[in-house]
Amino acid sequence: xxQVKQNSPSLSVQEGRISILNCDYTxxxxxxFLWYKKYPAEGPTFLxxxxxxxxKNEDGRFTVFLNKSAKHLSLHIVPSQPGxxxxxxCAALTSYDKVIFGPGTSLSVxx
Amino acid sequence: xxxxxxxxxxxxxxxxxxxxxxxAQDMNHEYMSWYRQxxxxxxxxxxxxxxxxxxxxxxxxxxYNVSRSTTEDFPLRLLSAAxxxxxxxxxxxxxxxxxxxxxxxxxxxxSWLTVV
Numbered sequence: 001x002x003q004v005k006q007n008s009p010s011l012s013v014q015e016g017r018i019s020i021l022n023c024d025y026t027x028x029x030x031x032x033f034l035w036y037k038k039y040p041a042e043g044p045t046f047l048x049x050x051x052x053x054x055x056k057n058e059d060g061r062f063t064v065f066l067n068k069s070a071k072h073l074s075l076h077i078v079p080s081q082p083g084x085x086x087x088x089x090c091a092a093l094t095s096y097d098k099v100i101f102g103p104g105t106s107l108s109v110x111x
Numbered sequence: 112x113x114x115x116x117x118x119x120x121x122x123x124x125x126x127x128x129x130x131x132x133x134x135a136q137d138m139n140h141e142y143m144s145w146y147r148q149x150x151x152x153x154x155x156x157x158x159x160x161x162x163x164x165x166x167x168x169x170x171x172x173x174x175y176n177v178s179r180s181t182t183e184d185f186p187l188r189l190l191s192a193a194x195x196x197x198x199x200x201x202x203x204x205x206x207x208x209x210x211x212x213x214x215x216x217x218x219x220x221x222s223w224l225t226v227v
Contacts, residue, residue, distance in 0.1 A: 002153075009151070034216070043115070043201055043218030044154070089153060098169065099216060101146075101153040 003027050004092050006102040013109050019077040021105050023090030028071065032093040035064060035075050037086045038104070044089060048075070080109045114138065117202050117219035124192040124226045132187040132222050134202030140217075142205045143185040144169070145177065147198040148221075154201065160185055192226045199223050 005024045013019045023033075031052035036044035050057040050064045050073065057064050063076045077084055090102040118133045136143065144159035146169075156169030160179040174196060176188040185204075189196060205216040 004153070006153075036216075036218075041221070043203075043220045045218070046215050049215070091154075098144075098156055098159060100170075101155070103151050103153040 002103070003030075004090055004100050004102040006088075006090055006105045008105050009103070010106040010108070013080045013107065015082055015109055015111050016079045019075075019080045019084065019107055019109065021075040021077075021088050021090075021107065023073045023075075023102055025071050025073075025092050027092070027094075028068075030092040030094065033064070033066065033073055034091045034093065034099065035062075036089040036091060036101075038089065039086050047088070077107075080107075082109050082111050085109050115202055115204050115217050115219040117200075117222050119222060120220065121223045122225070124189070124224065126192060126194060126226060128192050130189050130192065132189075132200055132202070132224070134185045134187065134219060135183050136185075136202075136204040136217070137183065138204060138206070138217065139182060140204035140206045141182070142207075143179065144203045144205075144216075145175070145185070145187045146201045146203065147171065148201060149198050157187065157200075189224075194226045197224060197226045 003026050034049040035047040037047045038044040048059050048062050050066050066073045087104045087106045089104045091099045115136045141162050145157040146154040148154050155171050158177040160166045166177050200222045202219040203216045
């Protein structure tokens with residue numbers, strides 16, 4: 001049973017609009033979350049993270065929101081650009097620095 | 112700056128063969144790990160290491176061995192390859208960020224393995 005879920009396998013957004021990628025988790029003990037971006041034939045690259053002591057973290061066009069009571073986080077990309085087209089993985093940090101990844105959401109930004 | 116280097120990038124194996132995926136990092140990171148990526152499954156942890164001489168099992172360790180004799184290297188061995196091990200493998204290293212409660216993971220570029 002997946003502990004980190006990304007229920008949308010894919011998402012298409014017009015260039016310039018907002019992209020919202022959602023992630024749900026089941027373990028209330030998770031207290032640190034990360035988003036990774038992956039292009040084809042490359043390794044994932046770190047995008048943004050959030051600690052459970054916060055409910056929002058911003059980095060340029062990227063903002064992550066955390067709702068602990070709902071065990072839900074979301075990644076907002078504003079404005080979306082064609083270069084943002086990639087697979088986005090939500091991940092939760094467990095003990096001993098083990099990270100559990102969600103299945104990913106493939107984002108397509110249409111020019 | 113090399114970061115995390117994985118070799119080989121592509122490999123085809125016959126069922127029952129053994130092989131080693133090499134991983135090296137030059138960032139002096141304590142933590143290293145191996146993941147496999149399969150469609151619809153995301154990245155799943157195979158084995159990890161919190162320092163030289165210390166390894167432990169992740170979520171899907173069966174059929175794989177690891178060792179960590181140095182800080183830099185963390186090879187993944189397939190003992191007797193099976194078609195179910197056809198996957199993309201990612202090595203990663205990470206460090207504890209003193210400014211946050213978590214860490215940042217750096218991934219290699221991946222190794223595409225096909226077992227026939």
